Each structure stands twice: as C-alpha cells, then as structure tokens.
Amino acid sequence: MPLSSRTLNHLADRIRSHRQQRKSRWRRLNPGRQALLALAHLRNGDTYTRLAAGFEIGIATAWRYVQEAIALLSAAAEDLDTAMRRIRLLAYTILDGTLIPIDRVADQKPYYSGKHKRHGVNVQVIADAAGRLVWASAALPGSTHDLTAARTHGIIDALTRANVMTFADRGYQGARGSVRTPFKRRRYRPKLSRRQKAVNRAHAKIRARGERAIATLKTWKVLIKLRCCPRRATAIVQAILVLHGVEANRYAG
Structure with missing residues (x-):
C-alpha cells in the first residue's frame, strides 16, 4: 500500500488505546495487524473475504475489526x-x-x-x-x-x-x-x-x-464503489479524512 508507517502506527495506537480502555481480552490480531487489515480495506478496497483469507481469520471477524477501526477514526474527524x-x-x-x-x-x-x-x-x-x-x-x-x-x-x-x-x-x-x-x-x-x-x-x-x-x-479505493449500507458512507469518509490528514503531515514533527 502506498502509505507511510506513520499512518499505520497512528491507527495502531488508537486501536491499542481503545483495547486498554475496554480492558479487552486476547484477540486474533494485535493492534498493528488490525490496523493493517483496516488500511488494506480502505486504501486497496480489499473485500472481507480476501482479507479473511490473507489474515487467516473469519469473515465476520474481519468485518468487525474493520468497522471498529473506522469507528475509532471517524470519532476523531473534524466537524x-x-x-x-x-x-x-x-x-x-x-x-x-x-x-x-x-x-x-x-x-x-x-x-x-x-x-x-x-x-x-x-x-x-x-x-x-x-x-x-x-x-x-x-x-x-x-x-x-x-x-x-x-x-x-x-x-x-x-x-x-x-x-x-x-x-x-x-x-x-x-x-x-x-x-x-x-x-x-x-x-x-x-x-x-x-x-x-x-x-x-x-x-x-x-x-x-x-x-x-x-x-x-x-485514491482510497473503497470509495470507487461502496458495497455496504449507504448509511455507513459518512463514517468511512470521515475515517479517510483523518487518515489523509496523518498521511499528508507525515513529515511534520
């Protein structure tokens, strides 16, 4: 994926903090792998079936992990x-x-x-x-x-x-x-x-x-054609906006 490690680390840190707040138990993927899974879906438009096969998890688990990452990102979007x-x-x-x-x-x-x-x-x-x-x-x-x-x-x-x-x-x-x-x-x-x-x-x-x-x-290929409920479009766009801000400022600091 044409993304910097800064973007991957940013999402992984959000997922890690979320798990710590919820005192989440062991999961199939660590925060870094879950972040990579979500970015593969958003940036490359990979389907849940393909993601599940690549990360050796169930399709339902892949869907749940991606939706969790999108929710965490969209919550940080600017109004x-x-x-x-x-x-x-x-x-x-x-x-x-x-x-x-x-x-x-x-x-x-x-x-x-x-x-x-x-x-x-x-x-x-x-x-x-x-x-x-x-x-x-x-x-x-x-x-x-x-x-x-x-x-x-x-x-x-x-x-x-x-x-x-x-x-x-x-x-x-x-x-x-x-x-x-x-x-x-x-x-x-x-x-x-x-x-x-x-x-x-x-x-x-x-x-x-x-x-x-x-x-x-x-360039976030998930937006080429959304194959989900239209009501989820806002959260996806907001999540991408947050990731774009991180990627565009990857040389800052």
Whole structure:
C-alpha cells in the first residue's frame, strides 16, 4: 500500500488505546495487524473475504475489526466549525461535490443521481488554493443537488461568516455570500460578453484545482464503489479524512 508507517502506527495506537480502555481480552490480531487489515480495506478496497483469507481469520471477524477501526477514526474527524479555524486562514477555497457510487438498495430512488445516471451518495469537498483536500462533508443521498447539500451542511453560511472567497461551479448558482460561480447564459438573453467569457475561463482554471482534492479522496479505493449500507458512507469518509490528514503531515514533527 502506498502509505507511510506513520499512518499505520497512528491507527495502531488508537486501536491499542481503545483495547486498554475496554480492558479487552486476547484477540486474533494485535493492534498493528488490525490496523493493517483496516488500511488494506480502505486504501486497496480489499473485500472481507480476501482479507479473511490473507489474515487467516473469519469473515465476520474481519468485518468487525474493520468497522471498529473506522469507528475509532471517524470519532476523531473534524466537524465544519473546527475545520473553519484552518479554512479561514486560506487565501481562498474551492467547493465541489462528488458522487460516491453504491450498490442498489431497497429504497433506491433517493440515491439515484440524475446528473450522473447512477446510484450513490453526495459528498461536498473543500480544497485549498493548491487543490489539497481540506475537509469533506457527511454523505447525503445521491439525488441531493450540490447547492442543497452545501446549504444542508451549513458550508455556505460558514464560509460567508469567515469571509473566505470560494470558487464553485454552475451547480452552486444562487448560493450568494462569499461563493463565486461562473457567468451563465440565460435563454432569450444576449450571449455572454467577451469580458464575461474571460472571467469564466479564469474561474475554470482555479476551480479545476479542486478536482485534485476529489481525486485524492478517491485514491482510497473503497470509495470507487461502496458495497455496504449507504448509511455507513459518512463514517468511512470521515475515517479517510483523518487518515489523509496523518498521511499528508507525515513529515511534520
């Protein structure tokens, strides 16, 4: 796995502390092996059947160990208010939404995205000026519009209160506040002026950097397609956000 030992040790320390608090008895895997198991699932997208065979444990045990690690990590994730302490120091931010595909579920209509023509969950992503991942929101059903999702999470209000200029695509038209979107041609109205087209080109160059943050999030291959209950998506995204923060700061200290 393309991860540093710092990330592995960070997760192993959390698992070790959790076991000590619970005074847990002997387990099939030590904290280091359990951390490796969870990272293999999150980073490589390995199935529980494959993990069980590789670590010589039962499938149910592999599932339980992975879920325990995800819960420990997601509990340490920053909420938006905490993340804003760092975000308000940035020159500007880039806001974008992404769809994380899922398998079909019984109540599939709320999860079907007409834009992407597939089922999934909507996650809002904030990136800095260099396109680095700063924060990711909880998951909402895939049919949720990006603007609605941003308002539901309070992202637009938080960025506006902090007076942080934010670049977003046309999906956020009408957001107002500190959010800047490109000019959009309306029906039965004159074409965009040369100045407006130039502004849109400059805006697109800035906003394109936000795709790097989404690509960074999806280097964790479990997000290529979630094969679990959509309600577990938020915990997985938050766990990955914590691990990404550790990995991105692996040279610190």
